[in-house]
Amino acid sequence: MYDTNLVIGGKDFTSRLIVGTGKYSSNDVMRQALEESGAEVVTVAVRRVSLPGKGESILDFIDTTRFTLLPNTAGCYTADEAVRTAYLAREAGMGELIKLEVIGDARTLFPDVAGLLEATKTLAREGFTVMPYTNDDPVMAKRLEEAGAAVVMPLGAPIGSGLGIRNPYNIKIILETVSVPVIVDAGVGTASDAAIAMELGCDGVLMNTAIASSGDPVAMAKAMRLAVQAGRLAYKAGRMSKKLYATASSPLEGVPDWTTS
């Protein structure tokens, strides 16, 4: 398929699907799902090691020569916590990409946009490639771009809700408002949701629960890969215009005459 690459912080990716690594029933199922998804970027959380420091690491199941790690700041409720978590991730050797989350409310996991903007400014200045998880507000998306965000990642619906793209019109306005890539992060529930995001013109989709909590994560990962490709292709092709009434697909001339007498 002819297409341009998704460029994030100067790095080129052919896949427009970014997947998380949480909530899988086993590391082996996760490994297979990552493979089927075709994703090149995978998100990880930054958490305390268990002590004593033994046991399986998730990185035993992710080939870091093939996958680009995208550490997140999930669980951070202030800009300060998120910035320190980003520093930890960088010092751990996970690179300059950061999926920036500053959470404002535990029940909805909606972002605290004031904290998010502050943390974006700080981390962009420190050389990070900042990928902020934000709400579907075009004004905020613009502010984040101005603050140095490398992409903006509006939610389709609350994290882990699977409710789909609740406000496609706002996503569309965000696409018209910013010039950095727009990646829908959170809310996708099934393949058609991913296709809708891509058909709107989004540059990518990021998801975790929709794959990990599906009945068959490996099959759903493949469905998501195909949906993102299908949606992207449909967007590039340009859909037909909608009409209220039917337009025949077959010629109106040359229809046999079956009238009696």
Added chain:
Amino acid sequence: MTITVNGQSMEVADGVSVEALLTQLGVPRRFTAVAVNREVMPRGDYESAALRPGDRVEIVRPMGGG
């Protein structure tokens, strides 16, 4: 002396270095990072950094997440 590591209170030798602490705890080094009293510590400082009583040490690594 007593320090706190990942929320657990712990008895360690006086003036132990971060490097020695990581070895003692059997922490793998790949993709791990350390913060002491909220400040992220550069890897290059592990050998020379002597911990002090009451220090709060966080040792992290990547985990599954979205």
